[in-house]
Amino acid sequence: MQELVRTIASALVDHPSQVEVNVIEGEKSLVLELKVAPEDMGKVIGKQGRIARAIRSVVKAASLREGKRVTVDIVQ
């Protein structure tokens, strides 16, 4: 799941090497913290969060099989 977020984010930003995904694992949940270069923030959020919403949608689909609630947080 972590790799999925990294793959998508890296394809969207200008500085793929600065993409970081941290995992915070709970019993029934998984939080993925996505961190990108400050100037790339817009590239993973988009107008009115459209890109962030699309990323979450794909990640949610992938998580259905794992039976865990997965959330993607974009952090600074």
Place this chain on the structure above:
Amino acid sequence: MKSIEIAAKTVESAVETALKELQVSREDVEVEVLEEPSKGLFGLIGSRMAKVRVTVKKTAEDLAVEFLTNVFRNMGLSVNMNCKTDNGYINISIKGTRLGILIGRRGETLDALQYLTNLAVNRKTEKRVNIILDVEGYRKRREETLNRLARRLAEKVKRTGNKVMLEPMNPHERRIIHTALQNNMDVTTYSEGEEPYRKVIIALKNAH
């Protein structure tokens, strides 16, 4: 990525030979000069051929398939992809088993993935391309469903005289509804609300 190295008397002739061998045109490749030619002393001692590396650039289609392959691998899905390009549109049809999760409710996941693919590819291409993803013929089936829905609701509006509001749809799906009823004698269609909650309304022709 396809790439070859060619040596010749001049850089230009080396590039020309490479293009012939790869059967592509100059715009489709990147050229890297590995060695400049030198005539040497009196054209005899130490003369050197020009050497170039010619690499075929990735097409938008290559970039899209590469991105999707990575995404699917990380989703644990094994799929087959089939690309067809026609007038600026790259249609990628995806086949495999248990791909329902790729479609999502009302195609939400498919639309999200399509949006991300377009962003990822258009960052790297000079010309804007439009990529359309389809999973197991979903888009075609959805279009038929929407056409039927439109006709059924038009009948209802005609019978009752009340307007009908459809659920929120994306621009593509709204257009399918508008198109399905544009020649209908009894009803008219228009959209209301803001994206992404914009909805189509079907109303009696002289009622609004």
